Amino acid sequence: MKQINFEQLALQLDEVKQLTQARVGQDDANYIRKVIVWQRVFEWSGRILLMLGFWQPLLWVVGVLSLAIGKILDNMEIGHNVMHGQYDWMNDKFINSRAYEWDIACDGSSWNRVHNYEHHTYTNIIGKDRDFGYGLLRLSNDFRWRVKNLWQFITYVLLSVLFQWGVSYHEMAAERVFFGKKKDNRDNKVSHAELKKRFFSKGAKQLVKDYVIFPILAGPLFLWVFCGNLVANLLRNLWTSTIIFCGHFTEHVHTFTEEECKNESKGQWYYRQALGSSNLKGRKWFHILTGHLSFQIEHHLFPDLPAKRYPEIAPKVQQIFQQHGIHYNTGGFWRQYGSVLKRIIRYSFP
Amino acid sequence: MQNISQFISNNLFHHKDLAGYFEPVMQVIKPAWRSGFFRSQVKGIRVLSENALKITLKPEKKWPIHTAGQHISLTIEQQGRLISRVFTIASGAKKLKETGLIDLVIRTHDKGNFTPYLGELAMNSWVNISEPMGEFIFDEQSNHTTFLAGGSGITPFIAMLDDLQENTQKHIHLLYYAKPNSHLMVDVLEKFLIRLPNFSFELLNRSQHGSFSKFVSIEHTDELLVCGPEEMYVEAEEFCKSRHIPFRAEHFQAIKPTKSLNEAARFTVKLNHGDLEVSNQDSLLSEFQSHNKPVMYGCGMGICHQCQCLKKKGIVRDIRDGSLSDNSEELIQLCVTQAVTDLELEL
Numbered sequence: 169m170k171q172i173n174f175e176q177l178a179l180q181l182d183e184v185k186q187l188t189q190a191r192v193g194q195d196d197a198n199y200i201r202k203v204i205v206w207q208r209v210f211e212w213s214g215r216i217l218l219m220l221g222f223w224q225p226l227l228w229v230v231g232v233l234s235l236a237i238g239k240i241l242d243n244m245e246i247g248h249n250v251m252h253g254q255y256d257w258m259n260d261k262f263i264n265s266r267a268y269e270w271d272i273a274c275d276g277s278s279w280n281r282v283h284n285y286e287h288h289t290y291t292n293i294i295g296k297d298r299d300f301g302y303g304l305l306r307l308s309n310d311f312r313w314r315v316k317n318l319w320q321f322i323t324y325v326l327l328s329v330l331f332q333w334g335v336s337y338h339e340m341a342a343e344r345v346f347f348g349k350k351k352d353n354r355d356n357k358v359s360h361a362e363l364k365k366r367f368f369s370k371g372a373k374q375l376v377k378d379y380v381i382f383p384i385l386a387g388p389l390f391l392w393v394f395c396g397n398l399v400a401n402l403l404r405n406l407w408t409s410t411i412i413f414c415g416h417f418t419e420h421v422h423t424f425t426e427e428e429c430k431n432e433s434k435g436q437w438y439y440r441q442a443l444g445s446s447n448l449k450g451r452k453w454f455h456i457l458t459g460h461l462s463f464q465i466e467h468h469l470f471p472d473l474p475a476k477r478y479p480e481i482a483p484k485v486q487q488i489f490q491q492h493g494i495h496y497n498t499g500g501f502w503r504q505y506g507s508v509l510k511r512i513i514r515y516s517f518p
Numbered sequence: 519m520q521n522i523s524q525f526i527s528n529n530l531f532h533h534k535d536l537a538g539y540f541e542p543v544m545q546v547i548k549p550a551w552r553s554g555f556f557r558s559q560v561k562g563i564r565v566l567s568e569n570a571l572k573i574t575l576k577p578e579k580k581w582p583i584h585t586a587g588q589h590i591s592l593t594i595e596q597q598g599r600l601i602s603r604v605f606t607i608a609s610g611a612k613k614l615k616e617t618g619l620i621d622l623v624i625r626t627h628d629k630g631n632f633t634p635y636l637g638e639l640a641m642n643s644w645v646n647i648s649e650p651m652g653e654f655i656f657d658e659q660s661n662h663t664t665f666l667a668g669g670s671g672i673t674p675f676i677a678m679l680d681d682l683q684e685n686t687q688k689h690i691h692l693l694y695y696a697k698p699n700s701h702l703m704v705d706v707l708e709k710f711l712i713r714l715p716n717f718s719f720e721l722l723n724r725s726q727h728g729s730f731s732k733f734v735s736i737e738h739t740d741e742l743l744v745c746g747p748e749e750m751y752v753e754a755e756e757f758c759k760s761r762h763i764p765f766r767a768e769h770f771q772a773i774k775p776t777k778s779l780n781e782a783a784r785f786t787v788k789l790n791h792g793d794l795e796v797s798n799q800d801s802l803l804s805e806f807q808s809h810n811k812p813v814m815y816g817c818g819m820g821i822c823h824q825c826q827c828l829k830k831k832g833i834v835r836d837i838r839d840g841s842l843s844d845n846s847e848e849l850i851q852l853c854v855t856q857a858v859t860d861l862e863l864e865l
Contacts, residue, residue, distance in 0.1 A: 186839065197598025204542040253823045256849045259600040261554065262538040265823050266849055269532035285816035285824050357814065357824075373529050381530065437819075471821055 172492050174435025180488045181438050185470050188477050196474040197258050203245050203456070204263070211238030215382060218396035219389050232396050236403035237457070242271045243408055244459025249475045251276055252284060256472075272404075273374045274336035275366040281357055282339045288471050292416075292444035293424045298342045299416065300423065302327070302334065306515045308423050313518040320516050321509075328413075331405035333371070340367055407457070410505065411448070415464030418446040419507035420497050441468035442489060446497035447482070448504055455479065465496065550644035555593060556581045558647045560639045561619060570670070570702050571636055572608070573622045577647060584620070584650030586610045586677035589768075592622065593646040596635045600646075602846055603632045606745070606768070607650070608673035608703070610681030623702055625670040631844045654768040656681075660740045665692040666730055666754055668746020672702055674768065675745065679710045679717065692719035693733050695746065698726070731757050739763055746770075775833060775842075775858045785832075788862040796857050801837060803852035813852065813865065820854035827852060832861035 214235025221228025247270030249255070256264045269276045282298065290296035294310040301307045305324060306317045316323075327334050340346065345360045378397040386393040422443035429440065448454075448462035455462050460475035466482055467475065489496045499507075527536035537544075537553035544551040551557060558581070562574035584590075584607055593602040609621040626633040639645065656678045657663070665675045672694055682688065694701055701721045710717050720733060727733075730750075734742065734757070744754040744767040751769035758765035776783075787794045787802070789811075796805040803825050806813045816824030820838060826849055834843045834855040842858060843850065850863075 193597035193599075194595075195598070197595070201542040201545065205546055208540070208543050253826070253849075256823075256826075258598055259846075259848055261552075262533065262535070262541060264849060266826060266828070267534065271532060280823065281816075285822035288821055289817035289819075373532075377530050472823075 172435075172439060172494070174433050174439065176435070177438055177488065177492055177494075178433065178435035180491075181469060181485070182434075184481055184484050184488070185473065188470075188473055188481055192257070192474055192477065196255070196476065197260075199476050200246070200250070200255050200258075200263060200474070203241060207238050207241040207246060209238075210234050210241060214238055214396075214400065215393075218393050219386050221392045221396065222389055228392060228396060232399045232403070235396065235400035236407075239271055239400060239404040240407055240457055243404065244411070244461065245456055245475065246459075247271070247276075248459045248461070251280060253472045254474045271374075272332040272335065273371045274332060274338075275370040277358075278339045278363070278366060279335065282342065284471075288468065290429075291441055291468060292422065293426055293429050293440075295426055298338070301417075302338060303341060305512060307417050307511055308515060310423050310425075311515075313515075317516050321512055324413075324512050328406050328409040329402065331409040332374075332401070334409075336367060336371060339363060411458045411461055413508045414448055414501070414504045415445055415461050415467075417508050417511055418497060418499075418504050419511055420495060421446055438469055439494065441465070442494055442496075444468060446504060447499075449498060449500050454501075465498075548644075550595070550646055552593075552646050555646035555648065557644050560641060560643050560645060563637060563639060563641070565637070566623065566702055567700065569626045569628075571624050571626055571633075572703075573624060573636060573639070574619050575622065575645070575647065576618050577614075577620060581647070582649050583611050583614055585655045586681040587655040587674040587768075588650040588652045589654075589674075590622075590650055591648040593648075594632075594635060594639065596632075601632050601844065606652075606654075606671075606673040606677070608676045610677045610679075612681050623670060623673045623676070625702075652768065654743075654745070654766060656743070657741060657766075660688070662689045662738045662740045663691075664734050664739045664742050665690060666734075666742060666744045666746065666750070667692065667694045668750040669696050669700075670702065671745035671747070671750075671768070671770070672696075673745075675743070676703055676706060679707075679714065682714055684713055686714060687716065689716040689738065690714070690718075691735070691738070692717070693722060693730050694719060695722050695724060695727075695730065695750070698723050729753065736761055736763065741766070743767070744769070785857040786860045787857065788831075788860070790864050798835075798857050800856065801853055802834070802850075802855050802857060805857075806852060815853060818853045820851050823851060825852040826850070828864040830862040830864055833858045834861065 214231045217227050217231025217234060221231065247268060250263055250268045251265050251270070253265040258264070261267065287297055287299040292300055294300065301311065304327060305320050306313060340363050343360065343363065345363055378401060379394055382397060383390040383394040424440055429436070432440070442465055445464040445468045447465050448458065450462055460478045461467060463475070463478035463482055466478040466485055469485065486496045523536045527533045527539060531539040533539040535553050541551065541553055548557065556578055558575040558577045560573065561576045564572045566572050587606070589604050589606040591602045591604050593600055605622045605624060607620050608623040609619070614620055624633055624636060626636065628634060654674055667675055675692060679690070692707070696702070704721065707719050722730070722733065730753070741764040742754060742758055744751055744765070746769060748769050751767050754767060755765060783798050784795050785798060787796050794806070794809055794811065796802060803813065803815055803818065814824050816822035828847065829843070829850045830847055831845065833845055834850055835841070835858050836843070837854045837856060
C-alpha cells in the first residue's frame with residue numbers, strides 16, 4: 169500500500185463518523201418513515217394504475233413507472249440501508265436490520281452474509297470479496313483470461329436484466345451448491361440445504377406475488393398487470409445493477425491482494441474502502457433513488473450511518489482524501505457508467 | 519382471520535405483521551400509531567416535587583380497562599429513538615371510566631435515559647402504552663390489610679385506595695417509606711383519610727424509623743402488600759414467612775453497573791438456551807467463542823451485523839467509543855460490546 173499516514177487518516181475519518189453520529193436523531197427517523205410512506209404510495213398507485221391500462225394505455229405506462237419507483241425505493245433507500253443496520257438505533261419493531269425483508273428475489277439473510285459481511289469487510293480483496301465481478305465477469309488482470317470473457321458484455325447485459333435473480337443466486341453460486349467443486353478453504357455459515365430452501369422459497373414468493381396473485385386479482389386484466397409487473401421488475405433490475413456497477417467497477421477502482429491486506433490497521437481498511445468504490449454526482453432525487461449509493465465511498469467508509477447523511481459528510485471526506493493524496497473517485501452518471509462499460513469491454517480481452 | 523392476515527403479510531409484503539407494513543402510512547394520519555401498542559394522549563404534566571412528575575394520559579377507547587395495582591409499559595420517541603419503561607398506574611379504574619384518564623406518578627432521574635424527557639412531552643402529544651399487565655391487585659376478601667410502600671412504590675396503593683367504595687368496611691393501614699420530605703402524593707393520601715373511614719397511614723423514613731417490622735400489627739394484618747425497591751421486598755418476604763402472614767409484592771430494581779467500569783468483573787448472560795458467565799474485559803463474541811457457544815459472526819469490527827442479537831435486559835458498553843447502552847430492549851452486535859451488568863440476550 170501507498171505511504172500514507174494511516175493513523176491520522178483513521179482518526180480524521182473516525183471523527184467525521186462520531187460527529188455525524190451525534191447528529192443522527194429525529195430527522196433521520198422522520199426521513200426513513202417518510203420514504204416508506206412514499207414507497208407505499210408509489211407501489212399502490214402503480215398497482216392500481218396498471219389495471220386502468222385497458223381504458224387509457226398511458227395510465228399503464230405511468231403505473232409501470234410508479235411501481236418500478238416503488239420497488240427501487242424499497243430495494244435501495246429502504247431495504248439496502250435498513251438491512252445495513254443504519255436505523256437499528258431507532259428501536260423500531262419493523263425498521264431494523266433484523267426484521268426487514270425486502271421486495272426482491274434474494275433472501276435478506278443471504279444478502280446479509282455475502283454483501284454485508286463479505287463485501288463490506290473484504291472490499292475488493294481478490295479471492296475474498298466475491299462481489300468483484302460476481303464470478304461472472306473479468307474486471308481486472310487479477311483474473312486469468314478465459315475464452316468466455318470474450319462475450320462477457322452479453323453476460324453483463326443478461327446479469328443486469330435478471331439482476332434480482334443474480335443477487336439471489338450469488339451465495340449459492342459462490343458456495344457451488346449446484347455446480348462445480350466446493351473449495352476446501354470455504355467456511356460455510358449455512359448448510360446447502362438451508363441455502364436452497366431459502367432461495368426457492370423467497371424466489372417463489374416473488375414470482376407468485378407479481379405473476380400470479382396480483383394478475384389474478386385484476387381478473388380480466390390479468391395480462392395488463394402481468395406485463396406491467398414484468399416491466400417494473402425489469403426497470404428496477406436495470407437501475408439497481410447500473411448503480412451498483414457504477415459504485416464498484418469504474419475505471420479507477422482498485423483491487424487488493426490478500427497478502428497486502430494482512431494485519432490491516434483501521435486506517436488501511438479505510439484506505440481500501442476509499443479506493444474500492446466510486447461516487448456519482450446528481451440531484452437530490454437521483455441520490456434518493458440510488459439509496460444514496462451514489463455516495464458509494466461514504467457508504468463503504470461508514471456503512472451503518474444513515475445514508476441520507478452521506479451528502480453532508482462527502483465534502484469532509486473528500487477534503488481528508490485530498491490531504492492524504494488519495495484519489496476521490498467521483499463523476500457524473502454517464503461518465504462513470506461509460507468507464508464501467510469500458511472496463512467490462514477492456515477485460516474481455518487478454 | 520389473524521392467520522390469513524399473517525399469510526398475506528408474509529407472502530405479499532415480507533412483513534411479519536400486516537399492520538406493520540402500513541404503520542408509517544397510518545402514522546401520517548394518526549401520530550404514534552404502532553402495531554402492538556395503544557395510543558395515548560398526554561393530557562397533563564404536573565411537577566409533584568423536584569424529582570417527581572405526575573403525567574395524565576388519555577388512552578384510546580379500545581384500551582382495556584385496568585385493575586388498580588396493574589402496570590403498563592410507556593413508550594416515547596426521543597430523538598427518533600423509541601424508549602420504553604414500565605410504570606404502575608397511579609389512578610383507579612373508576613377514574614378511567616368517569617374521565618377516560620389515567621395517572622402515572624414517576625420519579626425522575628437527572629442522568630436517566632428516559633425520565634428527563636418526560637417533562638418535555640407536549641400537551642396533547644401522543645405516546646404509546648401497552649395493555650395493562652400484572653397480578654398485583656387488591657384482594658376483596660381481606661378485611662385488615664397492611665400496605666407497605668417504598669418511594670414511587672406508592673402508586674399502586676393510590677390506585678387501589680382510589681377504587682375503594684366510600685362505605686367500605688375494610689381496614690387498611692399504609693406504611694410509606696421514603697427519604698425525609700420526599701413522600702409523594704401526601705395530599706391525596708390525606709383526602710383518602712376523609713373519604714375512607716378505616717384508612718390510616720404513616721410516613722416513615724429508614725434513617726429515623728428503622729425497619730417496618732415494628733409498625734406492622736400482626737393481629738390486624740390478614741395480608742401484607744408490598745411495593746418498593748428490591749431490599750424492601752426481600753425483607754418483607756422474610757418477615758411474612760416467619761410470621762405466616764399472606765404476602766404479595768411488586769418490586770423494582772434499577773439495573774446499574776455494580777463495579778467501576780475499569781474493574782474486572784464477571785457477569786451472567788441469560789440466553790435462550792442456558793446461562794453463561796462472561797468477563798467484562800473482552801467482547802461478548804470472544805467470550806461466547808471461548809465457551810464454545812454456537813454464534814454467527816462475521817467481520818468482528820461492528821460492520822456486518824452477523825453477530826447481532828437482541829438484548830432484552832442489562833447494560834453493555836460499546837468497545838468502539840466506550841458508550842453505555844440503555845437498560846431496555848435493543849439490538850446489539852456481540853463483537854463490539856462488553857457486559858457491564860448481568861444480561862439477558864436472545865440470539
